[in-house]
Amino acid sequence: MNTQTPQGEVRQILEMNAFKPGDTKAEAVERRLANLGAASVLFYRQPIEMVAAQGAWMIARDGTRYLDFYNNVPSVGHSHPRVVEAVATQIGKLNTNTRYIVAIVDEYLEALKSHLPAALSNVVMTCSGSEANDLAIRVARAATGGTGIIVTETAYHGNTALVTETSPSALKRGSLPDHVIAVPPPSAGHFGNDIAGGFRASIEAAIAEFGRRGIRPAALLADSIFSSDGIFADPAGFLRPAVEAMRAAGGLFIADEVQPGFARTGEAFWGFARHGVTPDLVTMGKPMGNGFPMAGMAAKPEHLASFCTDVGYFNTFGGNPVAAAAGLAVLDVIREQGLQQNALETGRLLLDGLRDIAASEPRVAEVRGAGLFIGVDLAEEETGRPDADLTVRVIDAMRDQGVLIGAAGRYGATLKVRPPLCLNQAEAEQFLSAFRAAIRS
């Protein structure tokens, strides 16, 4: 049972693929550091100043156009005109809270619910995925009477006090509290050919460990694409036995869809749906408003009610009509422009292209993913060991070729391939060329 603090996405971003004191400081960087201080998380040793963005592209002050394979918030495309128009129109008309009835809010909630399992008929709107996960953990605790939470070892679920406790990748020192146990992610590296069975066994071991600690389990909290663990998607279905094990012990399954949700994985609208499971709680965020700050948690009415007997919950900005307008536009664009299908097809093109490269490049150790969420493991040629230094060099070389990309995984040696859902074939091929050149250079 791994309860240590592992290396993780945030750690890598903060400490590896990032600006560090001592790097060349342009005036704009000095200014930023003076404003944000130690909480500054600028990317790249020479950070980029951005001035505009459209579709899959971001434009820097020096005129460089970057193909965005990193940012998963502007999921239907940067500055999408439908979202822009929806926000501009609604914010000029009415922006208030859920203490009043506003038709567009319920229109949005119903549109969103049409994508969700019918049992999860209550949606609490929040501002961030962190708030959604913070709430979901408390709902799970109120509903089960337990407190124990199982997460994966490099998980990231957000930035509140409670959610940071369940985010091993956010810890720089110290260890997880007793009521949080981190298990290995569902990878072939850990479980060989029986990922589903191995993952279930590690959940059962964590439950047994909770038993020894005198703690009742409350929930398995998992990002169903295991983004910061390094992206683990296959075989579809591997989540089901783990969820069954958790339920057998009286706990719930919280699907953190902040990363895989909203059509990114191509085969389904949600990451959990690929695995044939119905979560007890679903949290969502990032791409939900294509950049308008909004997030939410879907729950069964009885679970939400059991939480609400203990405390009142109100979220001032959550469920405001402007967020509803942005969210509706996002759902409309995904449907009308067939972005789920595009994620599937363009994702397959990327997967095939990356596997072609892997076939001739021994340092590309493995390529895996679903839809437009792909992980590429980079390794030392001789030993096959994860190679974080190579990953940093590739990220920098990609930037020099006009492609934005980041890393994930316990060793920071997995490239996170995560373009907007509107990516076209030419852009996918441009990425593949840039990656081929970067890995060879």
Add this chain to the structure above:
Amino acid sequence: MNTQTPQGEVRQILEMNAFKPGDTKAEAVERRLANLGAASVLFYRQPIEMVAAQGAWMIARDGTRYLDFYNNVPSVGHSHPRVVEAVATQIGKLNTNTRYIVAIVDEYLEALKSHLPAALSNVVMTCSGSEANDLAIRVARAATGGTGIIVTETAYHGNTALVTETSPSALKRGSLPDHVIAVPPPSAGHFGNDIAGGFRASIEAAIAEFGRRGIRPAALLADSIFSSDGIFADPAGFLRPAVEAMRAAGGLFIADEVQPGFARTGEAFWGFARHGVTPDLVTMGKPMGNGFPMAGMAAKPEHLASFCTDVGYFNTFGGNPVAAAAGLAVLDVIREQGLQQNALETGRLLLDGLRDIAASEPRVAEVRGAGLFIGVDLAEEETGRPDADLTVRVIDAMRDQGVLIGAAGRYGATLKVRPPLCLNQAEAEQFLSAFRAAIRS
């Protein structure tokens, strides 16, 4: 030492001045309840459906125009054209995160910092006041090595797990954890003529109680207008001895400016400034973007750095360029339209008018406040006891006369007079007439 769970703002809103099962249900209300479930917090027994809002006014579906004396988010006025234009322009150009440099973000941070004490030179942008307070508590703990938090007995600081622990008014049952102690608010009701001395003594008693519990204090966390406690503003300066007592015990002072900040109290831009204290941490939210979801925490660089050695902190939506544009527009409008001065002058007009009414209406027990944040205690005529039932009847009668208003305070018997900062004299007089009629009816 009061460590019980008192009645509070949220409790009142949820259980008193709100839609309840069994009330007449229109179709729109049924729809909302089906969507939000137990987390629904609709106002009024017959909730209002809103369709538009402008300046100090909200417009319902049936055409009724309501003068908004409740909502403190659209502080420079509902649908303010400057904010609308700023958001519409920036969201069409670039909406990204703080991993890149974007000039407008630093422009905003510098404009905001020009209003803050110079020592608090780092600002972490978040999505909500809850996230800001959640972070501030952790920063205070990291900086002091303590864990104890002192709050007032009907305080509300937000909705995350950690912040709910410090919000006695959000608890429906159960009690505060050992590391949170609630003290009486700085009111004449508790401390007679020596509010400053009495409040300091209760902070010292809480510190002593922490000592008996073996807990080191981390912070006094206070909304400097004591909004949900019932609005306590005078005498200006009463916070200083309490803050000194906390600092003498090694703790910090977190000024929660989510309610009083951004010029509302008239005499100063922040509530704490009226009291002549410089906080160690300042949190802000609600009116910051006039409804665009944004919030933040200002800290001394060394305090933020001590927190960031333990965990990484990144907020996906926090500090996005659209929030910066909205925030800049808010600061511009406050300055250009002289809204702080207007809060002072129109606030005085309201205070005088309400005191006139109080002079002839024994059920109006006390009127107090600063700028456009005024509390009006309603009481039984014979006994002088706080009268929550009367307060509900007045709130309903005001609604019938086209004025939105809410309640606060331990007994839910304090009207919370909190109009937008752009309120003009005619609107103030309209409110006074409506209140006079409501209290007499």
